[in-house]
Amino acid sequence: GQNIDQPTEMTATEGAIVQINCTYQTSGFNGLFWYQQHAGEAPTFLSYNVLDGLEEKGRFSSFLSRSKGYSYLLLKELQMKDSASYLCAVKANDYKLSFGAGTTVTVRA
Amino acid sequence: ETGVTQTPRHLVMGMTNKKSLKCEQHLGHNAMYWYKQSAKKPLELMFVYNFKEQTENNSVPSRFSPECPNSSHLFLHLHTLQPEDSALYLCASSQDGPGTGNEKLFFGSGTQLSVL
Numbered sequence: 001g002q003n004i005d006q007p008t009e010m011t012a013t014e015g016a017i018v019q020i021n022c023t024y025q026t027s028g029f030n031g032l033f034w035y036q037q038h039a040g041e042a043p044t045f046l047s048y049n050v051l052d053g054l055e056e057k058g059r060f061s062s063f064l065s066r067s068k069g070y071s072y073l074l075l076k077e078l079q080m081k082d083s084a085s086y087l088c089a090v091k092a093n094d095y096k097l098s099f100g101a102g103t104t105v106t107v108r109a
Numbered sequence: 110e111t112g113v114t115q116t117p118r119h120l121v122m123g124m125t126n127k128k129s130l131k132c133e134q135h136l137g138h139n140a141m142y143w144y145k146q147s148a149k150k151p152l153e154l155m156f157v158y159n160f161k162e163q164t165e166n167n168s169v170p171s172r173f174s175p176e177c178p179n180s181s182h183l184f185l186h187l188h189t190l191q192p193e194d195s196a197l198y199l200c201a202s203s204q205d206g207p208g209t210g211n212e213k214l215f216f217g218s219g220t221q222l223s224v225l
Contacts, residue, residue, distance in 0.1 A: 001185065033174040033213070033214075035214075040214075041215055042199070042216040042218045043125070043199070043214075043216045045213055045214070045215070087152070091212070094119075094207075096157075096165070096207055097214070098151070
């Protein structure tokens with residue numbers, strides 16, 4: 001099966017930077033997604049990486065290293081509304097998305 | 110009106126009940142999915158429908174029965190469930206199905222199911 005690992009919880013202060021790591025061991029690789037899920041709400045798409053490197057989108061950036069089976073999501077200038085669960089998902093050779101268990105980020109004032 | 114709508118938001122049922130979850134997408138997508146989300150566990154893919162045809166059944170017990178009458182609607186019929194089936198059931202859609210390169214998922218808010 002596919003294996004996606006990410007930390008369970010992280011806490012940071014408003015205005016700070018937090019980096020959420022995701023490592024994966026999958027049967028092939030065809031892309032990696034990050035989703036944000038607020039409590040009681042739908043997961044929403046944040047980013048998609050298929051090539052190595054950094055993709056920047058406003059305060060959020062996502063990095064991928066395919067040779068290391070590694071990605072991170074970087075959240076800058078943290079705001080209270082960024083408190084949520086962040087899901088890493090990898091598309092393997094079967095083209096099905098395999099999700100990690102999610103990282104709950106708590107932003108404190 | 111959000112892109113993917115699920116009803117009901119919450120459902121409590123006994124093990125002998127029969128109930129159905131409903132999902133509707135207003136995005137013009139061709140693929141729809143059911144996922145199960147248990148606390149502290151990864152999302153588990155249950156079923157995939159592409160152009161109304163089921164293309165994936167991820168070894169889901171027969172007490173879960175999906176139905177896709179058209180590309181905009183997806184149902185999950187539930188009967189004789191077990192307490193361990195209690196979870197958040199998420200519906201999602203994508204423009205096209207797996208393997209097409211156009212699989213960015215749009216999720217509904219889910220149905221929180223409790224089986225007593």
